[in-house]
Amino acid sequence: MKSGGPRRVTLAQVARLAGVSVMTASYTYGRPDRVSPQARARVLRAAAELDYPGPDPRARSLRRGSTLTLGVVMGERLSYAFEDPGAVAFLTGVADVCTDHGYGMTILPITDDADDVSRVTDAAVDGFIVWTTADDDPVLTSVRATKRPAVIHGGPSLAGVQLVGIDNRSAARSIGTLAFADARRPAVVSQPLTRDRVSRIERGLDIAQASFPVTRDRLTGYREAAADAGIPWGDVLVAVCGRNDVGEAQRLTTQLLTSPDRPDAIAAMSDQQALGVLRAARAAGYGIPDDLAVTGWDDVPAAAEHGLTTIAQSLRDQGMACAHAALGEQPEEFSTAWSLIRRTSTRR
Amino acid sequence: MKSGGPRRVTLAQVARLAGVSVMTASYTYGRPDRVSPQARARVLRAAAELDYPGPDPRARSLRRGSTLTLGVVMGERLSYAFEDPGAVAFLTGVADVCTDHGYGMTILPITDDADDVSRVTDAAVDGFIVWTTADDDPVLTSVRATKRPAVIHGGPSLAGVQLVGIDNRSAARSIGTLAFADARRPAVVSQPLTRDRVSRIERGLDIAQASFPVTRDRLTGYREAAADAGIPWGDVLVAVCGRNDVGEAQRLTTQLLTSPDRPDAIAAMSDQQALGVLRAARAAGYGIPDDLAVTGWDDVPAAAEHGLTTIAQSLRDQGMACAHAALGEQPEEFSTAWSLIRRTSTRR
DNA sequence: CTGTTAGCGCTTTCAT
DNA sequence: ATGAAAGCGCTAACAG
Numbered sequence: 023m024k025s026g027g028p029r030r031v032t033l034a035q036v037a038r039l040a041g042v043s044v045m046t047a048s049y050t051y052g053r054p055d056r057v058s059p060q061a062r063a064r065v066l067r068a069a070a071e072l073d074y075p076g077p078d079p080r081a082r083s084l085r086r087g088s089t090l091t092l093g094v095v096m097g098e099r100l101s102y103a104f105e106d107p108g109a110v111a112f113l114t115g116v117a118d119v120c121t122d123h124g125y126g127m128t129i130l131p132i133t134d135d136a137d138d139v140s141r142v143t144d145a146a147v148d149g150f151i152v153w154t155t156a157d158d159d160p161v162l163t164s165v166r167a168t169k170r171p172a173v174i175h176g177g178p179s180l181a182g183v184q185l186v187g188i189d190n191r192s193a194a195r196s197i198g199t200l201a202f203a204d205a206r207r208p209a210v211v212s213q214p215l216t217r218d219r220v221s222r223i224e225r226g227l228d229i230a231q232a233s234f235p236v237t238r239d240r241l242t243g244y245r246e247a248a249a250d251a252g253i254p255w256g257d258v259l260v261a262v263c264g265r266n267d268v269g270e271a272q273r274l275t276t277q278l279l280t281s282p283d284r285p286d287a288i289a290a291m292s293d294q295q296a297l298g299v300l301r302a303a304r305a306a307g308y309g310i311p312d313d314l315a316v317t318g319w320d321d322v323p324a325a326a327e328h329g330l331t332t333i334a335q336s337l338r339d340q341g342m343a344c345a346h347a348a349l350g351e352q353p354e355e356f357s358t359a360w361s362l363i364r365r366t367s368t369r370r
Numbered sequence: 371m372k373s374g375g376p377r378r379v380t381l382a383q384v385a386r387l388a389g390v391s392v393m394t395a396s397y398t399y400g401r402p403d404r405v406s407p408q409a410r411a412r413v414l415r416a417a418a419e420l421d422y423p424g425p426d427p428r429a430r431s432l433r434r435g436s437t438l439t440l441g442v443v444m445g446e447r448l449s450y451a452f453e454d455p456g457a458v459a460f461l462t463g464v465a466d467v468c469t470d471h472g473y474g475m476t477i478l479p480i481t482d483d484a485d486d487v488s489r490v491t492d493a494a495v496d497g498f499i500v501w502t503t504a505d506d507d508p509v510l511t512s513v514r515a516t517k518r519p520a521v522i523h524g525g526p527s528l529a530g531v532q533l534v535g536i537d538n539r540s541a542a543r544s545i546g547t548l549a550f551a552d553a554r555r556p557a558v559v560s561q562p563l564t565r566d567r568v569s570r571i572e573r574g575l576d577i578a579q580a581s582f583p584v585t586r587d588r589l590t591g592y593r594e595a596a597a598d599a600g601i602p603w604g605d606v607l608v609a610v611c612g613r614n615d616v617g618e619a620q621r622l623t624t625q626l627l628t629s630p631d632r633p634d635a636i637a638a639m640s641d642q643q644a645l646g647v648l649r650a651a652r653a654a655g656y657g658i659p660d661d662l663a664v665t666g667w668d669d670v671p672a673a674a675e676h677g678l679t680t681i682a683q684s685l686r687d688q689g690m691a692c693a694h695a696a697l698g699e700q701p702e703e704f705s706t707a708w709s710l711i712r713r714t715s716t717r718r
Numbered sequence: 719c720t721g722t723t724a725g726c727g728c729t730t731t732c733a734t
Numbered sequence: 735a736t737g738a739a740a741g742c743g744c745t746a747a748c749a750g
Contacts, residue, residue: 032743043721048745058719075517079494080432081743084726089428089494091476100465104458117448121479126493128439128476131469145474146427146437146494169423380727391737396729406735429727432742 031074040068051077083146091126092116092348093147095165097155097217100131106266107322108292108337109153112175115341116151123349132161134217139164149348151175151341154187156217156233173347175340177235186343188360190236193333194243195250196362198289200331201317202251203370205287209259209278210244211299213237213266213291221264223277226256237291240319244289259285263295271298279306279314286314287369293318293325293332300328300367316367329366335359379422388416399425431494439474440464440696441495443513445503445565448479454614455670456640456685457501460523463689464499471697480509482565487512497696499523499689502535504565504581521695523688525583534691536708538584541681542591543598544710546637548679549665550599551718553635557607557626558592559647561585561614561639569612571625574604585639588667592637607633611643619646627654627662634662641666641673641680648676648715664715677714683707 037047042061049056050065057065068074083089094116096103103109113127120127128147132138142150142164150165154176162180165172174180176187202208214221215232229245232238245255259281261274271290278285279302290296296318300310308314310329318325321334340358364370385395390409397404398413405413416422431437442464444451451457461475468475476495480486490498490512498513502524510528513520522528524535550556562569563580577593580586593603607629609622619638626633627650638644644666648658656662658677666673669682688706712718 030743033745034743044743045722045745046720049720052745056719061720073517075515076491077745078432078743079492080428080435080437081726082492082745083494084426084428084432084728085743085745087428087726090492091494093474100469101462104452104462104465110452110458114449114452117452117477117479121448121481124485124489126441126476126478126489128474129465130474131465133469137472141472141474143424144427144430144438146431146439167423169421378727381729382727392727393729393737394735397736400729404735409735425729426727429742430729432744433727433729435742 030078031072033074033077036065036068036072036074039072040064048077089146089148090124091128091147092120092345093128093130093142093145093150095130095132095142095150095152095155095161097132097153097159097161100129102265102267103153106292107294108266108320111322111337112153112341112344115338115343116345117341119342119345119349125349132159143168149173149350151344151348154234154236157235158233159217171348171350173344175344177239179235184347186340186347186358187236188335188358190239191243191246193335193360193362194240194289195246196243197317197319197331197333198244198247199250200362200364200368200370201289201315202247202253202287203315203368205251205253205285205315205369207257207259207283207285208248208251208253208287208289209261209285210241211271211275211288211290211295212241212260212262213295214264215262219264221262221270221274223259223261223274225259227258227260227262240291247289259283266292266294268294268298268301271295272302273298275299275302276306279303279308287316288314289317291319293320293322293330295319296330296332296367297324297328300330310367311369315369318367321363325363326365331365331368332363334361334363378426379420381422381425384413384416384420384422387420388412396425428494437494437496438472439476439495440468440693441476441478441490441493441498443478443480443490443498443500443503443509445480445501445507445509448477450613450615451501454640455642456668459685460501460689460692463686463691464693465689467690467693467697473697480507491516497521497698499692499696502582502584505583506581507565519696519698521692523692525587527583532695534688534695534706535584536683536706538587539591539594541683541708541710542588542637543594544591545665545667545679545681546592546595547598548710548712548716548718549637549663550595550601550635551663551716553599553601553633553663553717555605555607555631555633556596556599556601556635556637557609557633558589559619559623559636559638559643560589560608560610561643562612563610567612569610569618569622571607571609571622573607575606575608575610588639595637607631614640614642616642616646616649619643620650621646623647623650624654627651627656635664636662637665639667641668641670641678643667644678644680644715645672645676648678658715659717663717666715669711673711674713679713679716680711682709682711
């Protein structure tokens, strides 16, 4: 970005032409009430004559000590984030609060390369909101190093940084119990375990290797639910998806359903994934829930349409809570609520 | 946003503690190659000791004259924008280019109240990208007043501001011809006409009253297509939706289909709307395309699934083109291409 | 209501 | 390789 063409017109020049002090000119823009109508008019006329573009926001933010902008750190390629209805709901919540406070919202895309650190450090924002990421994400360090207010959504939790999210383990155990009720061969369709996002199918997965805390907690909850149903974790098939979308889940589910010991219950980690599971099941001629019980997560509108048993949490509210926190407002005990929505895709 | 706690640590303090000049400290961060390893080490040690958060991006951007951020102006409540797959595709394109150039992307939500102007003026961004809006949107004036590079997507076209988009009139005429083929009572499901976004159903709509140029151009194209088919515009029912989504289109279509002279062909303005039309038609027991021909716009993935005849345009590419332009790169003759995708929802 | 002074924290010269 | 000076453009703080 080059500084376009002729030299920038400054407030000082406007003031000179208007025959007033710089402060009067400044007040004309920043605190119009502090200026007489005549002075104001002269300043505005001079500004028009000079084609003054208004006070430079960079200078302003330096002087004021605030940028009036919040930064949202999104891992993964942004394309994915926007395709994820959960992420979109979250962003909507953030945006609404920003709008109400006269703040802008800067999206900081993280690409897993070296300049992620500088991308965060250099961002002219007053505070950060970090969308769920992995324990070992270097961005977390950068964010904390800025000393600016920060909130993490989902996880990981980091000393000195506020965390907004639900108790994923409890919620997973709770919905897992429904998913695995009367099942012999339960399976899980999981979100990515690690930042490399490789997809694979595995039995008796080592949960500790998952570096996304949200995923880890949900797996743990599912394991507990399986145990409650008398099924050892070693017997549970886990299909790990590299992306959180319909297609990937459908693909892996198709594989699951054609394997010798095809599952009769699948707990997914998002409604998107669950929809993929349902598609695969339908294509394979499975009856829901008799042949296959399915559960989702998030309760997006499509979940109701498909009778999907799921966990309801308001990502939008969580986005709002994050924004409030990043704005330095003490949230009056923000409760991160979730609830179990029982529909027709499970046996109970 | 308050300046948190104790006084901010500055580069000068770091330099003093390290026993070097401010410039050496500055170089350590900005141009490490210009500094000896020893000096660098001492600066870094001092910085660590002082818990220096790194150079202040606000001061940096003032001095450098660039913020390394692009602003995207989105009309409507952001919630709507994110729910619109077209807008999301567009944003993805913008984001990808920003990322590649080490730029951030600031979303500037416009709410139609008085501070929209200041929201734009105050935005610390190097350039603006304006998502389709109405002729009379005051934001356009603000954007141009900043003198910073700007691009408008869709419309309106504004002297001195680059425009990226397709020829909506030609495209509409082209797909309208398919939609209205062999039809007796063609109708249009339209996007909003004006910024107040009222929805209504009207026959022989006065196209000139539409202040969204994109909508206006498409209506004009549909009128031409109707005329080509020998149907006067005065006979064409137009259902104007307040929002560009499935539900609204479904609701209005249901009304259309229960009216005495229910249409036998509907040209919509987005695939979202067309999906709503299809739902309403299905609910009313209409056969597609025999009882009702339907066309969409955008060619989102769902369009293919539903056999929807539609206009394909890459909103993502258009987002990329806008970003390039806003970054001041001369786009080597960006061609805004569209094509007609003929599927099974039309009679021809 | 208006003006003066004093920087915000950094980096671009241009020396050395 | 390092440093001194000079501001980027604006506004808080305090007079008048």
